[in-house]
Amino acid sequence: MIVHSFPPIIDSGCRMLVLGSMPGAASLQAHRYYWNPRNYMWRILYALFGDGREPDEAYEERLAFALRSGVALWDTIASCERKGSLDSEIRQAIPNDIPGLLADYPNVRAIVCNGSKSLAELTKHFGDHPEVRSRELIRMPSTSPIPTRDYRGLEDRLEVWKKLLEL
Template sequence: MLQGLPPLLDASTRILLLGSFPGVASLVQAQYYAHPRNQFWRLLGACLDDAQLATLPYAERLRAAAAHGVGLWDVVAECRREGSLDAAIMDAQVNPLAAYLRDTSPRLARIGFNGALSWKHGQHLAEHGYQVFKLPSSSPAAASLNFEQKLALWRPLFADALT
């Protein structure tokens, strides 16, 4: 079984970006969205009005996200999978999202689901009072939309919510 990455959120988190499960590059580097072609950090930087975000060292990216009240996690805690595609995930064990979020991040109001699998396993969080947003995946495998089209769909998550 492959193990996911730990949650990166705390009591000041107001927006959470939930992915499905880290790809091979992310697991190897123990970093969220480590694949160089993944558009996550560019999208987040554009939404935070920080064009430099994607070029910063990883630890600085995390600090910048946290400073804006943005947290990261995945819906799947562990699974079996060959390669990095969500379609190859088997025996998925889902993180205890609702209970963990309620206890860890009392200011959390909005959750963006980075891709279809995260949406499938997490959209129920709307029933717990969160505003939920189904986002197009930032993965290089999700090429049906270009960067600008994805960004237009990501921006509403951050509208009127930034510090």
């Protein structure tokens, strides 16, 4: 099945761009970033920038919160073939125009890759592009709820994501 990512969520106040790979099935169905209730992204962003409060219920409020916090959201992949939600199932990925977005938003100082697939696709397609190379590139553990050898849940991922507070 061919799936397509969403438009970027960004404004001129954003100083970091968080790039996923491709939204999962629940997010694609709802047409909302990180909408699988088990995904940790919104809880991590609110823990970092919202004084620990719980994420807003309304999606529009979550997006406004991200923008007020200087965080833009997008994906490295514009479209691909994929069954389900796993990055390992992604085939024939076509990238989003990350350099073009960065040129339009020069205040973005850091590119934060949410997981290995995001970083791999970004560097494969744009690793040598001046718009990408002129920003700090940071790989963070995926906010996917799937446990890995190094990251079992929210708390251990959040500890690493706290690095963003130094930007």
